[in-house]
Amino acid sequence: MAKADSINSKDLETLNNSPQARSEKDLENLTATNADIEEGTIIGDESGVDQEKQAPPPEITFPDGGLQSWLVVVGAAIAMFCSFGYVNAFGVYEAYYLSVILTEKTADDIAWIGSIQVAFIFGSGLFAGSIFDRYGARVIIVPASILLVASVMITSICKEYYQFLLCQGILGGIAQGALFTPAVGVIGHYFNKKRAAAMGLVVAGSSLGGVILPIMLANLLERTTFGWTVRSIGFLFIGLLWITCITVVERLPHRKGTFFLPAAFRNPSYSLLVAGNFFILWGLFTPFFFIPTYALKLGMSHSMSIYLVSILNGLSFPGRILPGILADKIGRMNCMIIAPVITAILIWSWLGVHTATGLVVLTAFFGFWSGSVISLFPAVMAQIVPNPREMGTYIGMAMGISGIAGLTGSPIAGALLTHYGYTAAISFSGSCMIVGTSLLIVARMLYNPKIFAIA
Numbered sequence: 122m123a124k125a126d127s128i129n130s131k132d133l134e135t136l137n138n139s140p141q142a143r144s145e146k147d148l149e150n151l152t153a154t155n156a157d158i159e160e161g162t163i164i165g166d167e168s169g170v171d172q173e174k175q176a177p178p179p180e181i182t183f184p185d186g187g188l189q190s191w192l193v194v195v196g197a198a199i200a201m202f203c204s205f206g207y208v209n210a211f212g213v214y215e216a217y218y219l220s221v222i223l224t225e226k227t228a229d230d231i232a233w234i235g236s237i238q239v240a241f242i243f244g245s246g247l248f249a250g251s252i253f254d255r256y257g258a259r260v261i262i263v264p265a266s267i268l269l270v271a272s273v274m275i276t277s278i279c280k281e282y283y284q285f286l287l288c289q290g291i292l293g294g295i296a297q298g299a300l301f302t303p304a305v306g307v308i309g310h311y312f313n314k315k316r317a318a319a320m321g322l323v324v325a326g327s328s329l330g331g332v333i334l335p336i337m338l339a340n341l342l343e344r345t346t347f348g349w350t351v352r353s354i355g356f357l358f359i360g361l362l363w364i365t366c367i368t369v370v371e372r373l374p375h376r377k378g379t380f381f382l383p384a385a386f387r388n389p390s391y392s393l394l395v396a397g398n399f400f401i402l403w404g405l406f407t408p409f410f411f412i413p414t415y416a417l418k419l420g421m422s423h424s425m426s427i428y429l430v431s432i433l434n435g436l437s438f439p440g441r442i443l444p445g446i447l448a449d450k451i452g453r454m455n456c457m458i459i460a461p462v463i464t465a466i467l468i469w470s471w472l473g474v475h476t477a478t479g480l481v482v483l484t485a486f487f488g489f490w491s492g493s494v495i496s497l498f499p500a501v502m503a504q505i506v507p508n509p510r511e512m513g514t515y516i517g518m519a520m521g522i523s524g525i526a527g528l529t530g531s532p533i534a535g536a537l538l539t540h541y542g543y544t545a546a547i548s549f550s551g552s553c554m555i556v557g558t559s560l561l562i563v564a565r566m567l568y569n570p571k572i573f574a575i576a
Contacts, residue, residue: 181373181509183313190311194319196368197304198326199361200262203269204242204297204304205495206330207354211235212413212430213335214289216423217342219414223282229535230282232410234290239406240528241294243520246302250517253303254376254510258369265299266362270355272296277351300362302520303369305499306513309506310372317453317500321445324496328441331434339427376510385515390505390568395519397560398498401461403526404553405494407534407546408468408487409433412480415543419477429484436485437492444493445500452575453501454565458558460493465554471547505568 184190211234218231252261272293279285304323312319334354341350386392412433416426448456467487474480499516506515530553537545 183311185312185315190319192368193307193311193370194322196365197307197323198329200300200304200365200369201323201326202330203266203358203362203365204300205324205327206434207293207297207334208235208238208242209327209331209409209434210334210338210430211238212410213338213427215410216413216417216426217338217347218285220423222280222347223285226282227535227539228411228414229532229539232531232535234285235410236406236528236531237286237290238294238297239531240524241291242298242301242524243402243522243527244524245295245298246517247521247524248517249299249302250306250513250515250520251380253306253371253513253517255380256375257371258303258307259366261299262303262369263366265296266358266366268292268296269300269362270358273351273355273358277348277355298520300365302513302517304365306516307369307371308499309503309509309512315449316503317445317448317456317497318442319445320500320503321442321496324492324499325438325441327495328434328438328492331437332431335427335430335434339424343424373510376508376514381518382511382514385511385518388505390564391502391515391519393560393564393567394498394502394505395522397557397564398519399523399526400553400557400560401494402523403530403557404468404534404550405464405491406527406531407550408471408484408491410531411534411538411543411546412484416477416480418543419475419480421477421480425477429481432481433484433488433491436488437495440489440492441496445496448497448500450575453497453504454561454568455575456493457497457501458561458565460490460497461554461558461561464490464494465551465558468547468551468554472544 215228215231215235218226218234219228223231249261249265272288275288276285276293279288305320308316308319308323337353337357338350341353386395409430412429413426416429417423421429444456444460464487467483467490471483474483502516502519503509503512506512530550534546534549537549
């Protein structure tokens, strides 16, 4: 007589072939099949699940270090040096054009050159991000490097206002944007736990450019012609960008599907982050462009006003690295809120600065905290992307929208400065920062409603 707790092979086969068992097997097979349709795709209720909170697909791992990863950081930092670092030096061009080459133009006229450059840096990212995700880094970085050098060399022979707009503003901005977006997006292929720190090191390259390039421009302008001064920048870029072309290589498989990902805007946290970044960038560049001219108003020498640009960018170097390291420990979105709050306070404090010493102190503090704002945004953006292979597209779409802010922010401030004075320009900048920071706070609470959570 068989024991009640024993099951022979025939009984086991009967159980496995029962309708319930077959249904469970079919469900498992269907789930596995759907999971293989597209790596990293989140399947389920789109309205009830925050996609940004989903962990990366289990099959995707991140080195978070190693020789190749850090070489990518070096190459990306050089790309930032030559792109955003060059834009950070526009305050030198603003003062020089206003006082030497384009004396018949107003401050807001000249600001359009830098603003168009910033706008195309962000705007071209709209396409550069998707191209990077779909075809890789070198496809876009190599031609962008050639175009940037060509832009600088042609700028050296420009004489008329429209020529500077075309060469330095439009051509330079397109090339710099094509370098900027892949340099930021590729970090998400190699880093996860240390992403904010790595991103801070990359973006610090722009601070280094903002320190070295204004000093280089200031000293060469005193010793040689404008043409050879600018050509020297071009030769420097030739010597640096080949390193970027060699080292910046994607790691994850290329993304397939549509060129853009409009479904990303269904995520309220992403949409609010993009909107908040828009307003912040609308006001952030006013000090970069007009602190040198304000220094001249206070009686500083032309050379000292240029050095203020280097002070600003010099302090932004640790401002882009240290908060990134801290953000990996206390939360990237938490730090992303703290940095613009302090930056907004500093911009409003500018209204009370009436001495050269006070302006130097304000410039130093603003440099540190504005650097934090710029470096933390890509790290936060990468955090909410559901699939790392879509990172370039997500960042590119955000940068494309922010390009409108880069295009219009400084000219608006320049027009207010021309017609109403510095108080109006500073108030516009500070108000934009307040609106942008408020939107970031809402995005943070939607992402994680717990106030003291690491997010």
